[in-house]
Amino acid sequence: MGKNFYVTTAIPYVNGTPHIGNALDYLLADIWTRYQMQNGRSVRFQIGTDEHGNKIAAKAAEAGIDPQSYTDQMYAPFKAMAEKVGSEYTDFIRTTDPKHQQTVQYIWQKLTPHIYKDVYEGWYCTGCEAFYTDKEVEATNGVCPNHGTQYERLSEENYYLRASDFTDQIRRAIESNKMQIIPEFRKSEILDMIKDGVKDVSISRPRKHLGWGVPVPNDPEHVMYVWVDALSNYISVIGYPDSPDWQDFWPADVQIVGKDILRFHAITWPAILLGIGLSLPKRILAHGFINVGGAKISKTVGNIVDPNEVIDNYGLDAFRYYFSRHIPTQDDGDFTWEKFESAYNGELSNDLGNLVSRVAAMITRYQAGVIGDMKSGEHDMKQYRSSMENFEFDIAFDYIWETVRSLNQYLEQVKPWEIAKSRDKDPEATDHLSDVLAHAARTLLQTADMLHPFLPGTAKKIHEILANGVVPSSIEPLFPKIYLHTPDPHQKTTT
């Protein structure tokens, strides 16, 4: 029995609908999961939703319902999104689950030696029921844009987590890669952030300012602020502290987050873990953002990309392909419909899809569908494997595509169609042809294996075509051409 692996994704706040960034989290985690499972590991894969806080309470009030009912209808689309992108998660958690709340209170109590009470002073808007930073107040000339009222200078009691207690431990874990931050440049950023020590973190709000949240144990006047509540989901979901098997999965092998929330996962979360005596996650992957046409995605600009629209028009694997290859795993990427569609037509259709039907057709035509003896033996996959292990999924694809391209070149060189013609004169041609086509089929099957974590549907189809000794008589194209956003080169436009 192999080692158990555990991968986590950030839990989105349910005050809106899922967006492409959430989908990216789910997708990356799923690719990693499938890769590990393909190699015989058993993987636990968590997703969930963050459901407390003032924004939720406000939205609920707006809708005229209580917060719980509101979140009850808001969480499902996130789950649906994960499923839509093909994520085979094993655990789903909502921070409003009673079980989770109990766990969070337990964690709080365990943290007690590292918690103290202090006064927080800042600019407060009564309408928003929230504090704002000096900078925001400055930017709005001291008037809340939402309510048109002046910010007040207000102070309130907060509980603080003495995260500073753990500065050395956290820094050492990061520096030594015991808790590895990927990519490297994000690691430097975090180390720079804590070069003067880790700052203590405010982890509660007075009930009068934050009504919707987990109560602080033994102090009914205070409610937990997001950190302890939300971050703890990563362990509460696997049964911490009382279910028997959480220890088989913690520490997590990788926690996947967006670059915007890396600091909370690389600093605050480790402080909580150290405070309750648990190990730190082994790796934290910070992925970038998706831009659209070079611009930040924003609702007001209206350049939202809906994963559903991509998947419904081009298929799940096409979506997974673009977002894992053309959005770099460790950096920002760019999406436009034109780029997407030309990647679809040029790479999935022409390169991969066409190659499969090319080989399948020759086997059908020259050998009545019978695939000859496929000698075993693998191409060297070191580069592919190391890219997969290091979360360079985009680079792994480059390697896969090299094999696709090489096979096309190989066919061009060997010319099976000519060997086929020479069969009546040359007695050895039959065997030669059979070897060539078997080699091609064999290479495609290996390609399918490499593709599997990314494009499970496609990998399966390739196997169905080539893995059974006989090619099915009729084969659907893997990726039919689609021209919705780019001109069809074969269509004479007469405008």
Added chain:
RNA sequence: CGCGGGGUGGAGCAGUCCGGUCAGCUCGGUUGGCUCAUAACCAACAGGUCGCAGGUUCAAAUCCUGCCCCCGCAACCA
């Protein structure tokens, strides 16, 4: 002097840590080949003062100094 990322042929990028074998890849363009395939595939060619200015060196996209431009972040924003 806040922090980080980036500026390489028409477009998108790799190469920069460890100077030379580097000017590379994909798309697009042109030309040719092939006919097994989703009018696909294969080959060749055209195209770049590697942001600017200095410096180090026999030699710099790669090292050093200064400057310009673009994009993020700047801690309670999940």
